[in-house]
Amino acid sequence: MSSQPKHIVHSYDEELAEVRRQVGTMGELVATQLEKLMDAVVREDSAVAFGITKREAWVNQLEVEADTQIFVLLAKRCPVAGDLRLVMAASKIVTHLERAGDEVAKAANVLLEQFQCESGSIPADSRDAILETGRRAYGVLREAIGAFTATDFALARRLIGSRGSSHSELEGSMRRIMESVAVGPKPLNDAVNLILILKVLDRLNDLAVEIAKDVLFLAEEPAAAPG
Amino acid sequence: MTVLEFELHRSLLPAAASSAQRAARSAAAETRMTCRGVDVHYGAKQAVDGVNLDIRSHEVLAFIGPSGCGKSTLLRCLNRMNDNIEGCRVSGDIRLDGQDIHDAAMDVVPLRSRVGMVFQKPNPFPKSIYDNVALGPRLHGMVKTKAETDAVVEDALIKAGLWEEVKDRLLQPGTGLSGGQQQRLCIARTLAVQPEIILMDEPCSALDPIATAWIEQLIEQLSAEVSIVIVTHSMQQAARVSHRTAFFHLGRLVELGSTSQVFTKPQEALTERYITGLFG
Ligand SMILES: Nc1ncnc2c1ncn2[C@@H]1O[C@H](COP(=O)(O)OP(=O)(O)OP(=O)(O)O)[C@@H](O)[C@H]1O
Numbered sequence: 360m361s362s363q364p365k366h367i368v369h370s371y372d373e374e375l376a377e378v379r380r381q382v383g384t385m386g387e388l389v390a391t392q393l394e395k396l397m398d399a400v401v402r403e404d405s406a407v408a409f410g411i412t413k414r415e416a417w418v419n420q421l422e423v424e425a426d427t428q429i430f431v432l433l434a435k436r437c438p439v440a441g442d443l444r445l446v447m448a449a450s451k452i453v454t455h456l457e458r459a460g461d462e463v464a465k466a467a468n469v470l471l472e473q474f475q476c477e478s479g480s481i482p483a484d485s486r487d488a489i490l491e492t493g494r495r496a497y498g499v500l501r502e503a504i505g506a507f508t509a510t511d512f513a514l515a516r517r518l519i520g521s522r523g524s525s526h527s528e529l530e531g532s533m534r535r536i537m538e539s540v541a542v543g544p545k546p547l548n549d550a551v552n553l554i555l556i557l558k559v560l561d562r563l564n565d566l567a568v569e570i571a572k573d574v575l576f577l578a579e580e581p582a583a584a585p586g
Numbered sequence: 587m588t589v590l591e592f593e594l595h596r597s598l599l600p601a602a603a604s605s606a607q608r609a610a611r612s613a614a615a616e617t618r619m620t621c622r623g624v625d626v627h628y629g630a631k632q633a634v635d636g637v638n639l640d641i642r643s644h645e646v647l648a649f650i651g652p653s654g655c656g657k658s659t660l661l662r663c664l665n666r667m668n669d670n671i672e673g674c675r676v677s678g679d680i681r682l683d684g685q686d687i688h689d690a691a692m693d694v695v696p697l698r699s700r701v702g703m704v705f706q707k708p709n710p711f712p713k714s715i716y717d718n719v720a721l722g723p724r725l726h727g728m729v730k731t732k733a734e735t736d737a738v739v740e741d742a743l744i745k746a747g748l749w750e751e752v753k754d755r756l757l758q759p760g761t762g763l764s765g766g767q768q769q770r771l772c773i774a775r776t777l778a779v780q781p782e783i784i785l786m787d788e789p790c791s792a793l794d795p796i797a798t799a800w801i802e803q804l805i806e807q808l809s810a811e812v813s814i815v816i817v818t819h820s821m822q823q824a825a826r827v828s829h830r831t832a833f834f835h836l837g838r839l840v841e842l843g844s845t846s847q848v849f850t851k852p853q854e855a856l857t858e859r860y861i862t863g864l865f866g
């Protein structure tokens with residue numbers, strides 16, 4: 360097994376590793392937020408949904424920290440080639456994760472609104488449709504973050520390739536929601552809220568695919584060493 | 587946007603326009619010098635190994651690579667400075683505008699005025715500022731009268747960005763200037779004989795960031811008229827000033843590409859390792 364080449368200056372390696380770690384932590388938090396959102400949907404639990412909106416500040420805090428680290432590293436080290444691509448990829452991923460965090464919080468707020476209204480719950484068929492889309496987004500998001508931390512380009516490519524199929528599934532889910540809320544007490548209100556949540560989850564899937572593309576940005580590797 | 591608005595917009599962005607112009611010029615640039623299969627030996631030791639390389643008009647070409655990889659040796663080949671070094675043997679084909687620079691018909695003195703050299707350590711002659719610049723043009727018979735010489739000296743000092751600082755003390759010794767000023771004086775001396783190509787061997791390594799910035803600005807300006815080959819150990823300097831970058835290792839040319847490509851996506855792992863400071 361050949362070990363990764365290291366920088367002559369050790370502290371440079373440490374700073375790059377720190378950027379990687381920060382992206383991983385932020386990804387972990389956003390994925391957990393999404394997991395909690397699914398949990399709140401399943402259990403129809405306002406407290407869980409409220410917790411998500413509170414934790415959104417942490418996501419923003421991590422974004423600021425990662426951005427600062429990247430900014431200082433660019434100024435101090437003037438990275439080039441693979442190092443530059445790593446830092447740029449990290450910066451793009453941080454931006455996408457911050458948006459993903461926003462989206463999850465937005466969905467949590469809509470969910471709180473839904474719980475507070477007259478019907479106060481989610482019809483089973485709508486819930487299933489939302490969970491399906493949400494779990495798919497969660498899977499892609501986790502894998503995309505994993506592709507970055509493990510520098511797994513094959514995985515990133517697979518995630519990008521997988522995106523095509525889910526758009527038609529989204530239309531099916533929207534139809535299911537419309538049909539299931541139609542018999543309830545406040546069909547229009549429920550439809551708006553639940554479709555909003557579904558859309559957010561679909562957007563999260565898009566953002567996860569964007570993250571996979573950021574990982575590929577890193578992939579422009581040099582040819583193997585001669586000799 | 588109307589054409590007028592567009593023009594106005596563009597006129598407000600001189601830097602963007604000029605870099606676009608530079609890129610266009612560089613794309614249309616013709617080849618000035620060619621090196622084919624250039625080998626250099628010092629006695630039994632080979633310092634440059636089979637280098638093929640073109641120098642284009644109006645380009646800034648950076649040579650980078652670890653100490654001892656043959657950058658200075660190859661640079662000196664381009665105006666036959668190695669002729670003066672005992673035990674140094676150059677073979678291969680080097681041409682300036684198609685003419686073999688080792689041809690019997692090629693006189694080395696005019697060659698060195700067409701292909702000028704600026705060294706790492708500023709090395710003004712122990713003479714006045716004026717004479718440092720005037721010597722070359724006089725030697726090459728480019729000036730006859732005092733008025734002609736004055737004009738050439740002033741022009742070269744202006745181009746080197748030194749005129750304002752020295753115009754009132756032209757007769758004082760060149761060695762009395764600061765390091766950065768001395769380096770610009772050496773550039774003025776090179777410019778005075780109207781070179782077509784300027785070779786610079788680590789021209790800023792003894793200078794502070796401000797003096798370095800002046801030289802870099804000068805390099806950018808001069809590339810409108812001449813081609814410049816610069817050897818530098820500063821990756822950032824190569825990235826800042828050059829259009830193309832050549833990376834050398836153990837006497838061989840490993841990679842030559844546009845500077846933006848070499849510093850973002852080098853083709854060779856060796857280049858990547860060198861510019862990012864990796865080992866192991
Ligand atoms: N005058 C000389 N006599 C013998 N060997 C020499 C001479 N000049 C250079 N060399 C050898 O030739 C090789 C290339 O040297 P050169 O000075 O061209 O390298 P360089 O890339 O310019 O290095 P640096 O970045 O340190 O200036 C080295 O191994 C050096 O020791």
Ligand SMILES: [Mg+2]
Pocket residue numbers: 657658659787817
């Ligand atoms: Mg040298």
